Amino acid sequence: MLENVSGINSSTALWYASRATGVVALLLMTAVVLLGILVTRQGRLPGLPRFAVTGLHRNLSLVAVVFIGLHVLTAVTDSYVNIPLTAVVVPLASPYEPIWVGLGAVSLDITVAVVVTSLLRRHLSRRVWRAVHLLAYLSWPVAWLHSITASHDLLHGWMFVIGVGCALLVVVAVGWRLAAAARDVPRAQRVSLLMSAVHDRTSQRHKSAPVAGAPERTSRR
Amino acid sequence: MAERLTVNPIECEGHGACAELLPELISLDEWGYPIIDDHPVPPFLERDARAAVSACPTLALRLQRQ
Amino acid sequence: MTAATTGMPAEGTATELPRLLPVSGQRQEDWRAHVARHGRLPYRDAPGRLITDMRQAGLTGRGGAAFPVHRKLTAVLDAANERRRTPVVIANGAESEPASDKDATLLWLAPHLVLDGLQLAAEATGADQAILYTHAQRREDVGKRLRQAMAERAAVGIDRVPVELAESPARFLSGQETALINHLGGGPAIPTFMPPRVTERGLGGAPTLVQNVETLAQLALVARHGPHWFRQVGTKTEPGSMLCTIRRADGSPRIAEVPMGIPLRDVLGPVSHDGAVLIGGYHGTWAPAGEAAQLTLDNQSLSAVGARVGAGVLITLPADRCGLAETARTVRYLALESAGQCGPCLNGLPRIAAALAELAGPRPGRHARADVERWSGLVTGRGACHHPDGTARFVRSALITFAPELDRHARGRCAATNSKPFLPIPRGSARTEEDWL
Numbered sequence: 141m142l143e144n145v146s147g148i149n150s151s152t153a154l155w156y157a158s159r160a161t162g163v164v165a166l167l168l169m170t171a172v173v174l175l176g177i178l179v180t181r182q183g184r185l186p187g188l189p190r191f192a193v194t195g196l197h198r199n200l201s202l203v204a205v206v207f208i209g210l211h212v213l214t215a216v217t218d219s220y221v222n223i224p225l226t227a228v229v230v231p232l233a234s235p236y237e238p239i240w241v242g243l244g245a246v247s248l249d250i251t252v253a254v255v256v257t258s259l260l261r262r263h264l265s266r267r268v269w270r271a272v273h274l275l276a277y278l279s280w281p282v283a284w285l286h287s288i289t290a291s292h293d294l295l296h297g298w299m300f301v302i303g304v305g306c307a308l309l310v311v312v313a314v315g316w317r318l319a320a321a322a323r324d325v326p327r328a329q330r331v332s333l334l335m336s337a338v339h340d341r342t343s344q345r346h347k348s349a350p351v352a353g354a355p356e357r358t359s360r361r
Numbered sequence: 362m363a364e365r366l367t368v369n370p371i372e373c374e375g376h377g378a379c380a381e382l383l384p385e386l387i388s389l390d391e392w393g394y395p396i397i398d399d400h401p402v403p404p405f406l407e408r409d410a411r412a413a414v415s416a417c418p419t420l421a422l423r424l425q426r427q
Numbered sequence: 428m429t430a431a432t433t434g435m436p437a438e439g440t441a442t443e444l445p446r447l448l449p450v451s452g453q454r455q456e457d458w459r460a461h462v463a464r465h466g467r468l469p470y471r472d473a474p475g476r477l478i479t480d481m482r483q484a485g486l487t488g489r490g491g492a493a494f495p496v497h498r499k500l501t502a503v504l505d506a507a508n509e510r511r512r513t514p515v516v517i518a519n520g521a522e523s524e525p526a527s528d529k530d531a532t533l534l535w536l537a538p539h540l541v542l543d544g545l546q547l548a549a550e551a552t553g554a555d556q557a558i559l560y561t562h563a564q565r566r567e568d569v570g571k572r573l574r575q576a577m578a579e580r581a582a583v584g585i586d587r588v589p590v591e592l593a594e595s596p597a598r599f600l601s602g603q604e605t606a607l608i609n610h611l612g613g614g615p616a617i618p619t620f621m622p623p624r625v626t627e628r629g630l631g632g633a634p635t636l637v638q639n640v641e642t643l644a645q646l647a648l649v650a651r652h653g654p655h656w657f658r659q660v661g662t663k664t665e666p667g668s669m670l671c672t673i674r675r676a677d678g679s680p681r682i683a684e685v686p687m688g689i690p691l692r693d694v695l696g697p698v699s700h701d702g703a704v705l706i707g708g709y710h711g712t713w714a715p716a717g718e719a720a721q722l723t724l725d726n727q728s729l730s731a732v733g734a735r736v737g738a739g740v741l742i743t744l745p746a747d748r749c750g751l752a753e754t755a756r757t758v759r760y761l762a763l764e765s766a767g768q769c770g771p772c773l774n775g776l777p778r779i780a781a782a783l784a785e786l787a788g789p790r791p792g793r794h795a796r797a798d799v800e801r802w803s804g805l806v807t808g809r810g811a812c813h814h815p816d817g818t819a820r821f822v823r824s825a826l827i828t829f830a831p832e833l834d835r836h837a838r839g840r841c842a843a844t845n846s847k848p849f850l851p852i853p854r855g856s857a858r859t860e861e862d863w864l
Contacts, residue, residue, distance in 0.1 A: 179418050182376055191378035191416040261420060266372070287415055328615075328860045330767035331777060334761075338781040355392035356769045370769035370811045371620045390805050394770035 154218030155294060159291055161211035163302065166287045168204035169251075170306040173280050177313045181320055182357075198258070205255055208248060243286035250279035280310060330356055363401035363427045366410060370394075372421035379422050382413040401427070443660045445684040446668050447644050449536055455484040457570070458579035461539035468585055469650050470541045470550055475504055477551040477650060484654035485666045486646060488503070490519060490602070490639030490822050491623075491707075491738040493665075493726065494589035496646060499636060502626035503552045506634035510627075514634040516588075517611070518545045518643050521595040521602035524708045525760075526740045529670035530640050531565045532682045537644060538576040542590065547650050548589040552636055556588065559640075560607060563594040579598030596863055597853065599709075599764035603812050604637050606766075615863035620811035641670050641739075661687035665725040671726025671739035676702065685724065687736075692720045695743055703744045703828050705850075709757055713828040714752065716743065727832070733824060739832040742850065749843035751832050753850050754825040755780070755787040761818045763856040772815040775806035779822060789839045796833065799826065832840025 161237055175197035178185070212228050215221075224239055227234035229249055231242030257264060257272045284307060288294045294303035325333055334356045366386060368379075375393035385406055386398040402410045402424070414422045438601055449456050449464075456464065471477055482497035485540045487713075507514045522530040534541060545557050563570055563779065573592055578588050593611060595601040601616045608630045610616035629635025639648075645667060649657045658666040665687040674680045675696055685694060695704065702716035712734035714722075728737050744750055762776035782799045785791040803822050806815035835841055857863060 179376075179420050182374070189378075189381045190376060194376075194378055194416055194418050238826045266420075285730055326860065327617075327767050328857060328863060330773055330859060331763055331765045332856060334773065335763060335777045337782065339784070355375070355394075355770070355774050358371075358768060364690055367586060369597070369620050370771070371618075373770060375770050377437075390771065392774040394774075396809070 147222050151219045154214045155220040158211055158214035158218060159293055161207050161214060162287060162291070163293065163299065165204055165207040165211050166199055166283060166306060168207055169280055169300065170310060171184055172201045172204055173276065173310055175200065176276065177317045181317065201255060201258075205251065208251065212244075212248065237290055240286055240289035243282050244290060247279045247283035247286055250275045250282070254279065277314070284310075325356075330358070364407070364410070364424050365399055365401055365427055366397050366414075367399075367423050367425055368395055369421045369423070372419045374419055374421075376418050378416040378418065379413040382416055383409050386410070387413065393418055395422070444668055445734060446648055447533060447537055447540060447641065447670060447863070448658075448682070448684050453557070455535065456537050456539060458539060458583065461537070465543075465648070466651055468647070468825045470587070471650075472550075474551055474553040474567060477547055477646075478504070479548060480649055480654050481646065484649045484657040486642070486649055486657065487644065487665070487666075488639055489641035489669055489738070491524075491710075493736065495631050496591055496642060499626060500548065500551050502624070503554075503636045504633045506627045507553055510634065512554070512633045514552045514636060515556045515558065515630045515638040516545060516552060516554045516638070517607065517630070518557070518559045518640050519602055519604075519637050520559060520640040521607060521757070521783070522562050522565065522738075523595070523597075523602040524710075524738060525599075525853050526674065526705075526708050526742060527672045527738050529672050529682050529739060531562070531569060533641055533644060533670060534561060535572055539580070540644035540647045541640045542580060542586070543647035543650075544638075544640075544645070545590060546586055548590060548638060548643060548647060551636075554636070555589060556594050556610065557590045558630075559590055560593050560595055562597065562601065564597050571651070574860070575755070578789060591854070598857060598863060599761065600766060600812065600814060603814075605812070607637060608635060610864070615860060616730035617768060617863060618812040618814075650830070654814065660771055662725050662727075663724075664727060664738075667722075667737070669739050671724075671741055674740075674742040674743055676743045688723050688725045688728075691722050691724060691741070694724065694741060695719070698743050699746045702746045702749050705740070705742040705744065705766050706734040709822055709850075710736070710813070711737055711740065712820060713754070714824070714825040715828055719813060733820075735829060745845070745849060747843060747845040749787065749832065749841055749846070750825060750829040751783070751787040751836065752843070752846070754822065754829070756848060756852055757784040757850055758783050758818060758822060760852045760856075761821075762815070765811075765814060769804045769810040770816075771809040775815060776804045776818060778802055779806075779818070783822065783825075786833060786836060789836060789841070791836060796826070 172178045175193060179194050179197050183193065184190065215223050216225055216228060221236040223236050224235045227245060229240055229245055231245045232238045234241040253272050254276050256271050261269050290304055369403055373394060377389055377393055378385045380389045382404065386402065388396050390396055410424055414424050439702060478497050478500045481500060486496045486526060487493040488496060503514050513525045520530050520534055529790045533856060545559065549557050559573065561569055561573065572593065577590060595610065596616050598616050600606045600618060603618050604625055606616045608625055609619050611630055625635045625637060627634060641827045661667045668684050668686050670682055671683050671685055671694060673683055685693065698704065698716040698720055700717045702720040704714050704716050706712050706719065706729060712732060714732040714734060718732055724736060729735055744753065762780040765772050765776050767773045779799055779802045782795040785795045799822060803819035808816060832842065
């Protein structure tokens with residue numbers, strides 16, 4: 141389809157811009173998901189203070205929203221393909237590739253919900269905020285699927301590497317997060333576990349060393 | 362209007378972002394949990410206090426008017 | 428079963444006590460005996476009228492915190508009016524302090540006083556729901572006894588608000604206000620941290636009055652006899668009587684109803700001068716017996732040794748026991764009873780327990796004492812409830828009171844000759860989420 145285009149006009153420029161901003165948006169969303177997982181496991185980025193992990197996660201998500209916005213705007217306004225405005229948020233409303241564009245709409249809807257609830261977090265209950273935020277784990281794969289199907293860019297060349305690379309990173313990160321969660325100690329067992337650990341250490345260690353050991357975390361999850 | 366920092370000890374997971382942004386009023390104990398100075402926040406630290414509150418990933422830190 | 432229960436009259440008011448407990452020994456007061464002695468429940472027929480009497484009487488909570496009853500009632504009534512929500516009243520008989528037995532005894536001997544108080548509190552706050560929360564495992568038949576009492580009341584139709592019986596799990600934190608409400612709401616019996624206070628928003632979001640069962644029994648008597656009568660016993664600032672759980676060095680525990688301000692030596696009997704007394708239970712304070720003997724049972728006097736009346740637990744440590752060993756055993760229990768929700772408590776209490784275990788043995792490590800001091804400071808005031816604070820207070824008082832023992836242990840010696848455990852510590856700890864339900 142794209143090969144049939146000859147010469148550059150404003151419409152195709154917009155179409156190219158849409159594809160380009162789409163790729164950047166996917167990269168940003170990947171980074172946001174990875175950073176989000178890092179925040180929840182209290183991970184650090186080397187050389188950066190703790191608040192940078194949360195800060196980057198939030199700031200990049202806003203930048204991602206900007207790029208998603210540009211991506212959507214250019215896709216709708218260009219006349220090369222017909223994507224009405226409604227199709228941006230309503231799945232299957234686009235005459236052009238209804239399913240694949242629809243995936244984008246789903247991902248966008250979820251992303252908007254996540255971002256809005258996060259901005260209004262202070263006024264929401266923790267449970268509501270958390271439930272919506274967990275949907276981000278759905279938003280990313282849907283966005284990725286949309287990326288590889290709505291246009292064929294990610295199926296060739298170094299774009300392919302980007303597409304696969306992002307997927308690999310997210311899969312590994314989510315896998316790590318699930319494994320870590322499985323190792324987490326449920327609340328009811330934390331104290332007895334620490335008691336055994338501390339008392340074992342006390343009876344084994346040299347008398348001059350202080351009773352210490354690694355701190356126990358109080359994660360809600 | 363006096364404002365004081367409070368932390369919800371149940372929600373707090375010891376991320377420690379608050380202590381980095383407001384070391385004048387928040388330090389971390391030997392287990393990584395915040396020790397909060399509960400005196401009123403002086404005006405010149407108000408902006409940093411809000412940044413610390415905002416940076417808390419679990420919204421455990423709050424700034425409350427007394 | 429607890430030993431003989433008696434009233435101990437204060438000077439000049441020989442006929443005043445006992446008020447709550449039956450006059451003759453252990454006999455339970457059924458409905459007829461209750462009405463014969465106290466008369467029928469004096470409803471006021473409008474919310475709020477009782478509150479004035481409570482303010483004038485100066486009745487404070489008998490669950491440990493000694494919070495003025497009229498202020499709690501007012502807070503609930505105000506919240507109910509402001510938020511247009513019908514309140515709930517809860518009689519707290521969880522008595523989660525293992526060394527205390529007075530609430531179980533009161534419920535066993537005089538349940539109708541408690542149930543009267545519950546009805547009056549419901550009327551004063553406009554509540555339409557009442558719950559009696561008890562610790563079933565303490566006394567296997569307390570549930571049966573209470574159901575019997577409630578059936579007697581149903582037969583005469585005296586109650587205006589339906590009363591529900593509920594059971595608490597056997598955890599140290601069960602009696603804590605927010606933990607209690609959390610549990611009644613279907614969750615585990617662990618504290619929550621949520622402003623506003625439970626008087627504003629509690630069970631099911633309704634304004635909730637939580638009052639110790641003894642407080643409600645006292646309330647039921649003040650409603651009958653008036654504030655002036657209540658103040659005829661006790662001190663000016665801390666009037667009235669209270670129930671105490673007394674464990675002397677020789678005998679088994681006993682429950683006594685005493686006037687506030689009674690000299691401790693009248694309650695405890697003769698104590699050896701180099702012994703120690705525990706005032707206030709496991710969140711209370713150790714004091715040298717010689718000092719304790721000079722004090723009276725009121726907060727003003729007890730503050731001299733940093734103690735509070737609390738729920739009236741008074742224990743004399745036998746001279747042949749090691750106070751450090753008893754403290755270490757107790758703190759191990761207290762640490763295991765932490766809800767494990769708050770970082771400082773979860774991390775601090777087990778470490779304090781381990782260091783104390785070391786201090787209770789021969790030649791402890793050099794750092795143990797300093798560690799205990801530091802950790803006690805770190806845990807205080809940094810949890811969602813006062814469990815770490817109370818534990819730290821208990822620990823610090825032990826280090827002060829048993830300082831000579833600490834010195835001996837450092838040299839590999841111990842003055843104790845009996846290693847049999849003395850303080851009552853429940854066996855078994857919470858292992859799964861079910862243990863909190």
